Amino acid sequence: MLPKLGKALVTDPISEEGQILLRMWTDVTIDLNLTPERLEQIIGNYDALIVRSRTKVTAKIIAAGQRLQVIGRAGVGIDNVDLKAAYERNITVINTPTASSISVAELTMGLMLALARNIPQANTAVKEGHWAPKKYRGVELAGKTLGIVGLGRIGQEVALRALAFGLQVVAHDPFVGNLPPELHSVKLYNLNDLLISSDFVAVHVPLLPNTKDLINKQALKAMKSSAFLICCARGGIVNEDDLLNALQENRLAGAALDVFALEPPGENPLFNDSRVITTPHLGALTREAQTRASMDVAWGIIDVLQGQKPHYQIVAG
Numbered sequence: 001m002l003p004k005l006g007k008a009l010v011t012d013p014i015s016e017e018g019q020i021l022l023r024m025w026t027d028v029t030i031d032l033n034l035t036p037e038r039l040e041q042i043i044g045n046y047d048a049l050i051v052r053s054r055t056k057v058t059a060k061i062i063a064a065g066q067r068l069q070v071i072g073r074a075g076v077g078i079d080n081v082d083l084k085a086a087y088e089r090n091i092t093v094i095n096t097p098t099a100s101s102i103s104v105a106e107l108t109m110g111l112m113l114a115l116a117r118n119i120p121q122a123n124t125a126v127k128e129g130h131w132a133p134k135k136y137r138g139v140e141l142a143g144k145t146l147g148i149v150g151l152g153r154i155g156q157e158v159a160l161r162a163l164a165f166g167l168q169v170v171a172h173d174p175f176v177g178n179l180p181p182e183l184h185s186v187k188l189y190n191l192n193d194l195l196i197s198s199d200f201v202a203v204h205v206p207l208l209p210n211t212k213d214l215i216n217k218q219a220l221k222a223m224k225s226s227a228f229l230i231c232c233a234r235g236g237i238v239n240e241d242d243l244l245n246a247l248q249e250n251r252l253a254g255a256a257l258d259v260f261a262l263e264p265p266g267e268n269p270l271f272n273d274s275r276v277i278t279t280p281h282l283g284a285l286t287r288e289a290q291t292r293a294s295m296d297v298a299w300g301i302i303d304v305l306q307g308q309k310p311h312y313q314i315v316a317g
Helices: 016-025 037-047 060-062 082-090 100-119 119-127 153-164 191-197 217-222 241-248 287-305
Strands: 008-009 029-030 047-053 070-073 092-094 146-147 168-172 200-203 230-231 252-259 277-278 314-315
Touching: 008 016, 016 029, 016 092, 016 287, 016 314, 029 168, 037 060, 047 287, 060 082, 060 277, 070 287, 082 092, 082 314, 100 119, 100 153, 100 200, 100 230, 100 252, 100 287, 146 191, 153 168, 168 191, 191 217, 217 241, 241 252
Parallel strands: 008 029, 008 047, 047 070, 070 092, 146 168, 146 200, 200 230, 230 252, 252 277
Antiparallel strands: 092 314
16 A cells, blocks of 8 residues: 555546546545635645646635645646746646647647538538538648647647648747657748748647737738638637638638637627637547546656656746
8 A cells, every 4th residue: 555645636527547546646535516715715735736727726726725735737728727826835836738739639630621621511511401512612631731830749740640631831939949850841930921821720829928819810811811720729819809800801711719718608709600610629638638638647746745856847846
């Protein structure tokens, strides 16, 4: 029997594999129905907190976590954790940046194909008894240009798959490091040149102050009227009002959104446009990605509670 390293609280669903690891090494409580008020009341009893995207780890909650050593986010984005408050309290914050890269990249390719070939619209028409194939004439991916905004782990996975489809790939990322040999054909552009030259634009940057509304009225005006936009990153990076106006003015051929500024998005006017394909933030929702994320976050929590440096550390405690 392994000695318990401390008390851990899980407030969002993680896969069973990660739960098993946490049970082996910690005294773990899993409560998926906590209100923010209740979480603030009880967090002082725990050494570790594990969340996904639903739980908002605010400064008030962090301040109440008198024993808290580590906050683990089972996923990539950490915009639901107050990093400044964690840093000030000397609390380590970890995430799982590699767990969902393939899953998000594959969804991006799926949405790209769905846009190019009008797959959702044609599927709905056939099921409703309509047979008008010429109405859904599409375009090939081969020979087109894909512009990837953000060439990190996910962007690189998208690039690899796009090259296999015969797309030319260009990218914008001011922080990109050395690319692997298989991506040496990818050309780096500034954002405006990328938007001007691309037939498809895929957004894969985190939501930060300098990326909020990155794809706005000006950016959309730069794009070809025949181009398609895909965003599987974070809501708020694409300005939805500006996107709606671009579509209404026929300055864009279509868009696919897996994320929204408000989730659930309610009665979003974009949903009334047949050229818009939507999914409910599915990017990381595969069995494989969820298993990897739960295992990665559990091992990260265990490392910190043992006094070791975790692999993926956003804030050092």
